[in-house]
Amino acid sequence: MPYNDGSEPLPSLPTALKLLIAGGFGVGKTTFVGAVSEIEPLRTEELITSASIGTDNLAGVESKATTTVALDFGRITVDQDHILYLFGTPGQERFWFMWDELSAGALGAVVLADTRRLQDCFAAVDFFESRGIRFVVAVNEFEGAYRYQAPDLRAALDLDPAVPIVTCDARDARSATGVLIRLVRHLLSSPTPVGSPA
Numbered sequence: 001m002p003y004n005d006g007s008e009p010l011p012s013l014p015t016a017l018k019l020l021i022a023g024g025f026g027v028g029k030t031t032f033v034g035a036v037s038e039i040e041p042l043r044t045e046e047l048i049t050s051a052s053i054g055t056d057n058l059a060g061v062e063s064k065a066t067t068t069v070a071l072d073f074g075r076i077t078v079d080q081d082h083i084l085y086l087f088g089t090p091g092q093e094r095f096w097f098m099w100d101e102l103s104a105g106a107l108g109a110v111v112l113a114d115t116r117r118l119q120d121c122f123a124a125v126d127f128f129e130s131r132g133i134r135f136v137v138a139v140n141e142f143e144g145a146y147r148y149q150a151p152d153l154r155a156a157l158d159l160d161p162a163v164p165i166v167t168c169d170a171r172d173a174r175s176a177t178g179v180l181i182r183l184v185r186h187l188l189s190s191p192t193p194v195g196s197p198a
Contacts, residue, residue: 012081014077014080014081014082014083015081015082015083016083016085017082017083017084017085017107018085018087018105018106018107019084019085019086019087019106019107019108019109019110019180019183020086020087020088020089020102020103020106020108020109020110020133021033021072021086021087021088021089021109021110021112022088022089022099022109022110022111022112022121022124022127022128022135023089023111023112023113023114023120023121023124024112024113024114024117024119024120024121024123024124025120026114026117027112027113027114027117027120027121027140028112028114028140028170028171029072029088029089029112029170030072030088031170031171032088032110032112032140032168032170032176032179033072033073033074033086033088034072034074035170035171035172035173035175035176036074036076036086036173036176036177036180037074037075037076037086038074038075038076038077039074039075041072041073041074042071042072042073042074071087071088071089071090071098071102072086072087072088073085073086073087073088074086074088076177076180084180087102087106089102089124099127103127103128103131103133106133107187108133108134108135108136108183108184108186108187109124109128109133109134109135109136109183110135110136110138110179110180110183111124111125111128111135111136111137111138112138112139112140112170113137113138113139113140113153113157114139114140114142114145115139115145115146115147115148115153116142116145116146118153118156118157121137121157122157125137125157125159129160134186134187135163135183136163136164136165136166136179136182136183136186137153137157137159137163137164137165137166138165138166138167138168138170138179139153139165139166139167139168140168140169140170141167141168141169150165153165164182164183164186166178166179166182
């Protein structure tokens with residue numbers, strides 16, 4: 001243990017654990033990070049302008065007024081030894097280049113899904129599978145959306161049987177925290193990432 005002057009031990013620094021919150025445009029990533037963060041989350045949102053028309057797919061989220069252009073950032077102190085850092089990825093395709101930077105050092109990820117636009121989370125699932133980053137799929141249950149059974153969702157997303165599927169309300173802190181708990185349990189129960197060599 002390091003000492004500051006040779007007589008008293010320095011306090012140990014907490015272990016920082018990095019988790020990503022990913023998914024399609026307008027699925028609730030910014031809301032999710034804001035719901036669970038113990039600090040005022042850092043947001044890099046900008047107004048959606050007419051320049052988005054023809055560039056970004058706004059189908060199903062026509063009323064959305066802002067979009068994340070870099071990242072969302074939040075923090076959760078688990079205990080004196082562990083801190084979770086949450087990084088929300090941008091959802092629009094033209095900002096996907098940020099995903100490589102944000103995923104560096106990530107322990108795991110939550111892929112948020114909206115069953116009304118399930119295809120919008122395919123890119124995130126493919127991204128994490130190809131990099132061997134373990135993840136859970138969290139279905140953000142929007143009002144009016146059809147409630148599919150987990151086996152149907154697993155088949156539609158072509159998920160490995162080991163990948164958990166959970167439901168949540170990204171606006172609700174308790175619900176979003178439950179998703180993170182499920183992710184951490186998944187990470188602890190599967191030491192080898194899905195799709196990576198044993």
